Amino acid sequence: MKRILFIGFAFLALSCKKQEAEPFGQPQETVSEGMAATIRTPEELGETIFTGKGNCASCHQIETKTIGPSVQEIAKIYKDKNSDIIKFLKGEGEPIVDPSQYEVMKANFAITKAMSDEELKGLEAYIYSK
Known part of the structure; x- marks a missing residue:
């Protein structure tokens, strides 16, 4: 009986190892109820x-400027000026791409301010990938 308990505790201890968080830039697993991961x-x-x-x-x-600047233009200007897209999307940075459209963009800060850091980093990664 003691042997079974010892084996059980050993198995439990080995199966409960701490998982490390994946660094940004690595694929993330997404699970939605009723859908495969x-x-x-x-x-x-x-x-x-x-x-x-x-x-x-x-x-x-x-590629095209419509109401706001193109994604490619945004990425280029933020890269060239070494600026922080996430800071801007949180409403904490100055408009540097097209300041004349800032008032239009401000209406969307309610959406971007509610996003998680992971979502904002994903959005930034998508913009820079274009």
């Missing part, structure tokens, strides 16, 4: 947000 990269998460709940695609296109 899928692995998504930050860029894929960002694309989902860009075209969905972020409402970004209503004003920004990949």
